[in-house]
Amino acid sequence: MKILLLDTEKFEFKAIEPESSVYDEFEKGKSESFRDVLVAFVTLEKGDDDSVFDNVLSDISDYMSKIGRKDLIIYPYAHLSDELLPSSQAIKLYNSLVDFLKKNGINVIKAPFGWNKSYTVQIKGHPLAESLRTYKAKKGKKVSFTPKEKFYKFFVIDSEGNEYEIFKEKLDEYDVLNKNPALKRFVQNELIGKETHKEEPAHIKYMRKLELVDYCPESDIGHLKWFPKGVVIRDLILDYAEQLAMEWGAIKMQNPLIYRTDVEAIALLQGEFHERDYKIEGEDMVLRFASDPGAFPFVQKVSLSYRQMPFKVYEEAQCFRKEQSGEVVGLMRVRSFLMTDHHAFCQNEEIAKKEYYELSKLFAKLMNDIISGEHWVLGFEIVDEYYEKYKDFFKQIIKDIKKPAFFKLMNRMTHYYAFKNEFQAIFPDGNNLQISTVQWDVKNGERFNLTYMNEEGKKVFVPIIIHASSFGSIERALASMLESAAWQEKEGNVPLLPFWLSPEQVRVLPVSSIEHLEYAKKIANEIDKKGFRVSIDDRDITLGKKVAEAKSDWVPILVVVGAKEVQSGRLNVVNRIGAKIGKEPSVEMSIEDLLSLLDKLQAGMPKRKLSLSMYLSKRPKFI
RNA sequence: GCCCCGGUAGCUCAGUCGGUCAGAGCGACUGCCUUGUAAGCAGUAGGUCGCGGGUUCAAAUCCCGCCCGGGGCUCCA
Numbered sequence: 001m002k003i004l005l006l007d008t009e010k011f012e013f014k015a016i017e018p019e020s021s022v023y024d025e026f027e028k029g030k031s032e033s034f035r036d037v038l039v040a041f042v043t044l045e046k047g048d049d050d051s052v053f054d055n056v057l058s059d060i061s062d063y064m065s066k067i068g069r070k071d072l073i074i075y076p077y078a079h080l081s082d083e084l085l086p087s088s089q090a091i092k093l094y095n096s097l098v099d100f101l102k103k104n105g106i107n108v109i110k111a112p113f114g115w116n117k118s119y120t121v122q123i124k125g126h127p128l129a130e131s132l133r134t135y136k137a138k139k140g141k142k143v144s145f146t147p148k149e150k151f152y153k154f155f156v157i158d159s160e161g162n163e164y165e166i167f168k169e170k171l172d173e174y175d176v177l178n179k180n181p182a183l184k185r186f187v188q189n190e191l192i193g194k195e196t197h198k199e200e201p202a203h204i205k206y207m208r209k210l211e212l213v214d215y216c217p218e219s220d221i222g223h224l225k226w227f228p229k230g231v232v233i234r235d236l237i238l239d240y241a242e243q244l245a246m247e248w249g250a251i252k253m254q255n256p257l258i259y260r261t262d263v264e265a266i267a268l269l270q271g272e273f274h275e276r277d278y279k280i281e282g283e284d285m286v287l288r289f290a291s292d293p294g295a296f297p298f299v300q301k302v303s304l305s306y307r308q309m310p311f312k313v314y315e316e317a318q319c320f321r322k323e324q325s326g327e328v329v330g331l332m333r334v335r336s337f338l339m340t341d342h343h344a345f346c347q348n349e350e351i352a353k354k355e356y357y358e359l360s361k362l363f364a365k366l367m368n369d370i371i372s373g374e375h376w377v378l379g380f381e382i383v384d385e386y387y388e389k390y391k392d393f394f395k396q397i398i399k400d401i402k403k404p405a406f407f408k409l410m411n412r413m414t415h416y417y418a419f420k421n422e423f424q425a426i427f428p429d430g431n432n433l434q435i436s437t438v439q440w441d442v443k444n445g446e447r448f449n450l451t452y453m454n455e456e457g458k459k460v461f462v463p464i465i466i467h468a469s470s471f472g473s474i475e476r477a478l479a480s481m482l483e484s485a486a487w488q489e490k491e492g493n494v495p496l497l498p499f500w501l502s503p504e505q506v507r508v509l510p511v512s513s514i515e516h517l518e519y520a521k522k523i524a525n526e527i528d529k530k531g532f533r534v535s536i537d538d539r540d541i542t543l544g545k546k547v548a549e550a551k552s553d554w555v556p557i558l559v560v561v562g563a564k565e566v567q568s569g570r571l572n573v574v575n576r577i578g579a580k581i582g583k584e585p586s587v588e589m590s591i592e593d594l595l596s597l598l599d600k601l602q603a604g605m606p607k608r609k610l611s612l613s614m615y616l617s618k619r620p621k622f623i
Numbered sequence: 624g625c626c627c628c629g630g631u632a633g634c635u636c637a638g639u640c641g642g643u644c645a646g647a648g649c650g651a652c653u654g655c656c657u658u659g660u661a662a663g664c665a666g667u668a669g670g671u672c673g674c675g676g677g678u679u680c681a682a683a684u685c686c687c688g689c690c691c692g693g694g695g696c697u698c699c700a
Contacts, residue, residue, distance in 0.1 A: 200693055208634090217673095217691055269700095276700085290700070324624055327698060415700065434699085511659050540657080548661035562659055574660075586660070621650065623634065 001048045002080040003056065004041040006121060007067050007129040011039050013075070013111055013119040020087045022268070023114025024095075034109070038069040039121065041077035044085040044093055052135040053100045059133060061106065067128055074098055075111040075119075080132075086267030087114065151381070153409040154191065156183070159402055161395040166406075168192055180404055182426045186377045187406050195430050202428060202486035203479040204330040210554060211622045212478070212503075213331065222328040222335030224475070227622045228611045229503035232533070234338075234474050236501055238316060239606035241340035241470050244362065245314035250342060252314050255294025258285050265300075265448055269293050276321045278335075287320035291341040292467075296448040299345060304452035309347040310355060311452075317341045319473075331479035332433055338474045344466040345450060352464040353393055356438055357400075359468045363423050363436035364401040366470060370498050371435055371477050372425040373484045378405040382419035383412065386440070390419070397421075416443045417467070425480040428490050435472040435480055441465040485554070494576045494584065496556050500605035506534040506598065507555045509546045511562030513538050519566045523559060524614060526591055531607040532598050537616045551576070551584075556601075559594065560586070577601065 014031035040060065060072065076094055078084055085093065091113045098110045111117065123129050154166040156176050164176050168191035171177065177184035188195075207213045212230035216223055226234060242252065259266045262284045269292050270277060278287035288294060295313060304311055317339045327333050342359065346352035367376045378401060380394065387394075387409060398405050405421070420439035424432045444450070445462035454460050471477040485495035499505060508524045510516035520536050527534040535555075537546045543560070550558050558574040565571055573594055574586045589597070612619050 198694060204693085215692075221691080276698095292700095321700085324698065326624065326626095326696080329693085333699075417700095509660080512657050514657065542656095542658050542663060543660060544658085545662045546660085551661060558660080560660065564659080572660085582661085584660090621633065 001045060001052050001056070001135040002043040003060075003133045003135070004077070004080060005060075005063060005131045005133065006039045006041070007069065007124045007126070008034075008037055008039050008121055009124055010035055010122040011037055011073060011119070012121075013117050015112055016116040016118060018114055019116040020091075020114035022088050022091045022271075024091070024110075024112040026112035026115060032109075032111075034071065034073060036069065037071045037073050037109075038064055038067070039073045039075055041075050041080065042094065042097070043077055043080035044090040045081045048085050048093060048135075050093065050096055050100070053097060055135055056097070056133075057101060057104050057106075060101070061104075063128075063131070064106070067126075071107045071109060072101070073109045073111060074101070076113045086261065086264070086270070088268040088271030092271060150410050150414050151408040152411055153384075154187075155407050155409075156187070156404055157395060157398055157407065158404040159399050161399065166191070176404060180377075182375060183377045183404055183406060185426055185430055186379065186424055186432050189430070189432050190379070190406070190408070199429065201330055201332065201431065201479070201483065203332075203482035206482040206485065207331060207478070208623050209552075210503075213475075214623060220335055221325055222323060222333070224331070224334065224336075230478075232503050232608055232610045233478060233497070233501050236606050236608050237471055237474055237477060238338075238340070239608065242314065242316075243606065244470060245312075245340070245342060248312060248314075248342070248358070248362075250312035250314035250344075253295075253298055254315060255288075255298055255317070257288050257318060257320075259288060259293045260284055261286055263297075265297055266293050268447065269296075276323060278320045278322050288318065289321055290319055291315060291317040291339055291343075291469075292444075295341070295343050296444065296450065299343070299450055300448060304345070306347055306452060306454050309345065309452055310351050311345040312355075313343050313345075315341050331475040331482075332431075334473075334475050337476070339469050340471045340474070342466075342468040342470065344468075345445070345452075345462045346464045346466060347452065347454070347462070349464065352440065352466055353390075355466045356440060357393075357397060359438045359466065359470075360397050360421060361400060363438065363468075363470060364403070366436065367423050367425070370501075371471070371480045371484070373487065375426045375484060375487050376435070376480075377424050377426060377432075378403050379422045379424055380405055380407045380419060381417075381422070382407060382409055384409045386418040413443070416441050416447075418442050420467075423472075425476075425483065427480075427483040428486050433476055433480060433483075435476055437467075437469055437472070439467040441467055489581070492580055494551075494579050494581055496554050496577060498605075499556055499577060499601040500603070500607075502554065502556050503533065503610055504535050504553065504555045505532045505601075506557045506559060507550045507553075508534065508536045508559045508561060509543060509550065510536070510538065511543050511560065513540050516561050516563070516566060520561050523561060523571065523591060526595065527598065528614065530595055530598065532602070533608075533610045535612075535614055535616055539617045557594075557598070573597075 012031060012033040015026050015028060017028060094113050098108055101108050156164045156166055158176050164174055166187060171188055177187060210229060211227045213224050213226050216225040261267055261270060277289055295315065319339055320336050323333055323335055328335060344355040346355060417439040420437055422434045423436035424434050426432050442464055444465055450462045451459045452462060481497055485497065489495040506527050508520045510520040517538055524534045524536050556577050560572040570588055570590055571594055572586055573589055574584050576584045
């Protein structure tokens with residue numbers, strides 16, 4: 001950061017017109033004039049951040065007291081450096097510098113950022129009247145000055161459409177919350193803060209115990225390694241997410257992992273995404289921090305006409321965010337994650353509403369059926385004018401999803417969306433985690449020059465973009481499924497993953513690993529032929545132990561074969577799904593019955609092989 | 624990034640006012656047993672006590688720095 005300080009007799013500027021893609025609100029043609037003020041021409045350079053604010057403050061206040069000035073004009077000035085901070089970031093930093101100086105008692109007048117301005121200056125004739133200062137960002141010592149309190153009103157809407165304004169001082173007094181403990185928990189977490197819990201989240205224990213995923217100390221914090229059983233879950237979720245996206249009408253695309261920060265569109269998005277980037281040393285490049293840096297430039301180059309609208313895209317977007325080390329936790333908060341990401345580029349409000357509604361309905365179903373069971377809630381963040389406009393639309397969604405929802409109102413647009421919803425999983429320890437989301441974006445069509453040809457042959461900006469993610473990230477979806485199993489366990493039920501996602505769906509247990517192995521193989525092969533993941537516990541241990549391990553491995557269906565079964569040609573099947581712990585029923589049935597039971601449980605969901613031997617004796621221990 | 628707690632065998636952990644403190648269970652391996660619904664029996668092999676420095680005659684144990692994990696802040700597009 002460079003600051004040219006001028007002690008002036010007289011200073012005047014006039015705002016001609018905006019010249020940058022981002023600029024401060026200011027009246028066109030307005031001019032302002034001052035006498036006896038200190039003017040600071042400020043240039044923000046690459047790498048600048050708020051860590052320099054303290055030094056700037058002490059320098060400037062020293063200087064002002066030396067020369068006896070009371071007023072400071074901060075004037076954005078791009079001409080002291082050839083290594084500028086991209087304007088999208090600069091405008092934010094510039095404004096937080098102004099706020100910071102004001103907060104610390106300096107009387108600051110701000111000239112607007114991003115405008116072409118004319119100015120006249122008359123400098124005082126003393127030796128201290130002109131001075132250039134340079135500030136370098138301190139490494140690793142970021143101080144945050146972001147203003148809080150972006151929401152000013154909170155309320156709940158129930159499925160009958162009744163609104164209840166919520167005040168954090170009396171959370172216990174609302175029937176609508178007392179009837180919905182999960183929602184109450186969420187509201188409490190949002191308004192008051194999370195209850196402190198000392199134990200680690202259940203999913204961290206399970207992800208390792210089930211040999212799905214583990215930390216990888218050889219990599220950076222928050223990058224995980226996946227074992228075969230984790231990989232098969234991940235691939236199945238992706239299969240299903242893709243299937244849903246295709247049914248929804250999206251094209252599937254794939255964009256790169258690395259982006260240039262000197263491209264205006266990328267720099268603009270970086271500003272939106274909080275500067276948690278993985279930078280590439282010595283290059284103006286970052287690892288992909290969100291889906292948008294790939295999706296917007298992709299769509300910008302597509303020739304679209306109204307005939308192809310709404311245009312829908314789907315992508316498995318690997319994203320990298322260098323979250324603070326203390327924030328990274330299990331599968332909930334990681335530095336590298338895979339999002340199942342949807343965008344719908346909509347030509348009008350009616351279409352956008354339809355897409356928003358459909359995706360919201362779909363995601364509610366995913367939360368119920370796969371990700372969280374009943375343990376989730378719906379939240380909205382909305383700019384108030386949009387709430388007034390779409391109130392009935394929101395009520396319709398809530399009615400059809402059959403869940404009350406929590407609303408947070410903002411009085412201005414702080415991000416690219418006018419409103420968004422969040423499908424929040426609630427964990428047994430009281431924590432909540434955002435999974436799916438659907439967002440209504442009214443800004444980026446124009447900002448990123450995303451256009452289509454309308455019926456009149458005119459090229460127009462896409463007015464509304466729906467951003468959505470079905471499973472949020474694969475990591476979070478898995479975390480939520482494991483926590484959902486923890487809920488089951490807490491309630492005395494057998495903890496299991498959804499049947500179609502269980503890495504082992506069926507385990508065949510020969511009573512004697514020698515005498516009954518052939519029969520077990522025959523049964524397992526029949527099951528395998530139908531595409532179910534089946535294993536045989538061929539180890540030389542007691543049946544009791546085989547059963548114990550199968551249960552602790554969360555295998556939903558156990559098939560016991562011994563002398564009786566070999567004799568009768570029938571099977572002894574334990575269906576653990578939905579059973580109480582310790583009371584899993586065992587039923588005698590034919591192989592045909594079993595196969596049709598498996599079909600019923602699979603319910604048409606995707607199938608995949610597990611990359612491990614069918615024989616437990618052939619599988620290594622991973623953890 | 625900050626504060627608190629932790630890191631001992633593949634896993635779970637015991638052992639720490641400095642001196643038989645290199646330990647257990649599980650797992651792995653070998654042998655016996657041939658098993659009927661949550662863990663048969665016996666034996667063997669596994670460890671730079673997270674890493675690096677320091678103090679001391681002597682360090683898993685005390686001190687400093689770092690790495691990794693958990694909790695709490697801050698943060699959460």
